[in-house]
Amino acid sequence: MRGIRRFLPALFMLPASLSVTLFFVIPVFMTFVFSFTTMSSDTGILGSRYIVSEATIRTLKDGDLDAALVRQLDSRVFAVNEAGLAALRKSNLKPTVVKEIEEKLSGKVYASEKQLFAALKGLSNRPRSFKDRKMVSKAVVQTLKNREFTTPKEFRAGLASIGIEVTDDVFDVLLEVANTSWKWTTGNYSELMASDFTWKILANTAFYVVLTLFFNVGLALVLALVTFYMPSGQSKFFRAVWLIPRVSPSVIYIMLWRWLSFDGGFMSYILGFFGVQPENWLNEFPWTFVIMANGFVGASMGMIIFASAVVAIPADVLHAAEVDGAYPWQQVRRIILPLMAWPILFITTYQTLSLMTSFEYILLLTDGGPGFFTTEVWALNAYHTALSNYYGNLRYGFGATLAVVLVAVGIAMSLIYLRLFDFKKLVAEPQIEN
Amino acid sequence: MEIRLEKFCKSFGPVKVIEDLDLTIGDCEMIALLGPSGCGKTTTLYAVCGIHRVTSGRIWFGDKDVTALPPQEKNVGVVFQSFALYPHLSVYENIAFPLRIRKDSRADIERKVNEMAGVLHMEELLDRRPGQLSGGQQQRVALARALVRRPEVLLMDEPLANLDAGLRLEMRSEIRRIQRESGCTSILVTHDQVEAMSMCDRIALMNEGKIQQIGSPDDMYHRPENKFIAGFIGNPPISFADGKVEDGCFVTEGLRIELPDRIKGAAVSAGQNISVGVRPEYLRPDFATPIEGEITFIETQGREVLYDLTLAGGQVFRSIQSGEQVCGVGDRIRWGIDADSVFFFGEDGNRI
Ligand SMILES: Nc1ncnc2c1ncn2[C@@H]1O[C@H](COP(=O)(O)OP(=O)(O)OP(=O)(O)O)[C@@H](O)[C@H]1O
Numbered sequence A: 001m002r003g004i005r006r007f008l009p010a011l012f013m014l015p016a017s018l019s020v021t022l023f024f025v026i027p028v029f030m031t032f033v034f035s036f037t038t039m040s041s042d043t044g045i046l047g048s049r050y051i052v053s054e055a056t057i058r059t060l061k062d063g064d065l066d067a068a069l070v071r072q073l074d075s076r077v078f079a080v081n082e083a084g085l086a087a088l089r090k091s092n093l094k095p096t097v098v099k100e101i102e103e104k105l106s107g108k109v110y111a112s113e114k115q116l117f118a119a120l121k122g123l124s125n126r127p128r129s130f131k132d133r134k135m136v137s138k139a140v141v142q143t144l145k146n147r148e149f150t151t152p153k154e155f156r157a158g159l160a161s162i163g164i165e166v167t168d169d170v171f172d173v174l175l176e177v178a179n180t181s182w183k184w185t186t187g188n189y190s191e192l193m194a195s196d197f198t199w200k201i202l203a204n205t206a207f208y209v210v211l212t213l214f215f216n217v218g219l220a221l222v223l224a225l226v227t228f229y230m231p232s233g234q235s236k237f238f239r240a241v242w243l244i245p246r247v248s249p250s251v252i253y254i255m256l257w258r259w260l261s262f263d264g265g266f267m268s269y270i271l272g273f274f275g276v277q278p279e280n281w282l283n284e285f286p287w288t289f290v291i292m293a294n295g296f297v298g299a300s301m302g303m304i305i306f307a308s309a310v311v312a313i314p315a316d317v318l319h320a321a322e323v324d325g326a327y328p329w330q331q332v333r334r335i336i337l338p339l340m341a342w343p344i345l346f347i348t349t350y351q352t353l354s355l356m357t358s359f360e361y362i363l364l365l366t367d368g369g370p371g372f373f374t375t376e377v378w379a380l381n382a383y384h385t386a387l388s389n390y391y392g393n394l395r396y397g398f399g400a401t402l403a404v405v406l407v408a409v410g411i412a413m414s415l416i417y418l419r420l421f422d423f424k425k426l427v428a429e430p431q432i433e434n
Numbered sequence B: 001m002e003i004r005l006e007k008f009c010k011s012f013g014p015v016k017v018i019e020d021l022d023l024t025i026g027d028c029e030m031i032a033l034l035g036p037s038g039c040g041k042t043t044t045l046y047a048v049c050g051i052h053r054v055t056s057g058r059i060w061f062g063d064k065d066v067t068a069l070p071p072q073e074k075n076v077g078v079v080f081q082s083f084a085l086y087p088h089l090s091v092y093e094n095i096a097f098p099l100r101i102r103k104d105s106r107a108d109i110e111r112k113v114n115e116m117a118g119v120l121h122m123e124e125l126l127d128r129r130p131g132q133l134s135g136g137q138q139q140r141v142a143l144a145r146a147l148v149r150r151p152e153v154l155l156m157d158e159p160l161a162n163l164d165a166g167l168r169l170e171m172r173s174e175i176r177r178i179q180r181e182s183g184c185t186s187i188l189v190t191h192d193q194v195e196a197m198s199m200c201d202r203i204a205l206m207n208e209g210k211i212q213q214i215g216s217p218d219d220m221y222h223r224p225e226n227k228f229i230a231g232f233i234g235n236p237p238i239s240f241a242d243g244k245v246e247d248g249c250f251v252t253e254g255l256r257i258e259l260p261d262r263i264k265g266a267a268v269s270a271g272q273n274i275s276v277g278v279r280p281e282y283l284r285p286d287f288a289t290p291i292e293g294e295i296t297f298i299e300t301q302g303r304e305v306l307y308d309l310t311l312a313g314g315q316v317f318r319s320i321q322s323g324e325q326v327c328g329v330g331d332r333i334r335w336g337i338d339a340d341s342v343f344f345f346g347e348d349g350n351r352i
């Protein structure tokens, strides 16, 4: 019984610790690991593959490897071996021809098709037509090009099959270049630092987060306070209305914004009465709409938290302020806001983090446009880089790098907030009697 | 400045809490609002300072109608029953708050706050937050905040309830001194009769939203207008017994008291149901009108001893006597009542 009781707290914590590990620690760690790879849809995410492709040859030519060796890699040889003979037997060449090739030419390797044809000419039952000779050449041709090897050993055997023997040093160079699978790298980070887009997207993100934050925390506070000073029936209705964006599905909510803003939409219609030409307002003022669409949703959440925080302030404290001469505005500034420091900290932190990491409204509204990277924010860029873009090459590794930076900035921001609001002072100290 | 409540009514929804209350508090007077819990004392204070709108009636400060004036526009200091300190501000800032709102100069604020802190012995508490204070300390901060701006009207809702006996005595006279000095008209809500009697010029006794009697502490004690007042004022409380009028006497089983001459002829007739109220100090072995019964309870209070005397008819009378205990529980005794100092009440509860 004692023993069980000792482990009980740990047991209660188990589901929480498990899900934190499962859904936060492990993904963040894996993202961190991936950010040091070159993974993309080209390389795949599985183990190694060695291919000598046109691109490989080009790279090797530019390198300082022996030019003859490179030409050899690019070349074909004609080796009469068991595999080639088996193919010939299945072909519609005369069996006598095949038999003689097997007897006389087995094991021979020719450097060019010309040499192979010359050898064939020397046979008594030789293939007569050019077509038949071509058939033989095709059956016995050996090339390295575009063949896939999964291990270095196989790759070495492949080299041998076209008669290339190399030293280990040279082999390592070949392996390196021919390896098309992902590699470990710190290049993602240096690329990020060097890229001009990084700064553009960073600026976009800061702009978006700061403005939306002011918009939605400010609006939430105003709503909470206005509804606090309203008669209770009206304030309930008012709050319920403000909750609608929160409970409507994102796609429908954004559809409404688009309908509001497109050139045949509600805004153009209303402005039409004032003689304004219809326009696609979303394209004219993309940021305004991005910030408002996100801000209104965020505000409803803040409003609920703030409204309950205001109600929790003892009525007599506000009565005392009234008696001491404070009008509603002074009550708000000197009593209510300071007493709401905690909920404001909470909402600001929460909104900062969620604005930094969530992008679905921007994705649905502008998809980072209009034009190139106009409203592209960090999280959306990570999504575009890693999971969905126009070029088709999904760069998982680079996307992970973007995500890691986001997580790091998020953690840094939370720490700054706790500092800013002086965490220790907010936690009530014990009562001292004397 | 005189405060006058005229036909003041207050309802919360369908619940009528105060009905047609009339009350006048003279300039510089301090009046105690005394009454059982839930009788509407706090509600009355809230109406005077303007926190609650009155349902009907008028409130006057001097010859100014302040019925609809918001609290910000009156110079009223209030000590709330719940203290209502600002939890995020230090004691210093709590006391300074009304002055800051009024935009007093820094030097003025500092001088007044420090002066107030001195009066209420709080100099060393000024940096603390309300959450770090004991109940009594919080109460003193609330008092300081109400007094610091020299209000014209001072309303105190049980301002001393949480203080220890010594501090309470000291604060009583301190409040009274400040009130006299500043000449503010005050209402003091209290449960404590001693406090009401010792601090205030007059007492208004409330019950169920009505003022029962207004008068000096002496009036209240020696000339209660009805049974409720007689029962409420006095500690230990008065004892009542029901009986009948017979031959110019009040009669109940085990007790017979001759009615005073002023009642005998005029106010009562034979056979009428009346009741008697006897304060414990008027029942002693040495008084004339005999009373017989059994001692059923004894409480020793140190300087005095309290006896419960049960008559044959079951009525219980209380007696308080100084000195040592003179008998034990279960003893049958025959003591006396001072017939001149007892009260008689009619069936409607009013004193005859
Ligand atoms: N906001 C309110 N809504 C409804 N009823 C209320 C409200 N405030 C007070 N009351 C009622 O009015 C009555 C008087 O309340 P009040 O606070 O004035 O009592 P009180 O005399 O101050 O009592 P106490 O000595 O316990 O403080 C009580 O019955 C109470 O329940």
Ligand SMILES: [Mg+2]
Residues within 6 Å of the ligand: B041, B042, B043, B081, B157
């Ligand atoms: Mg009260």
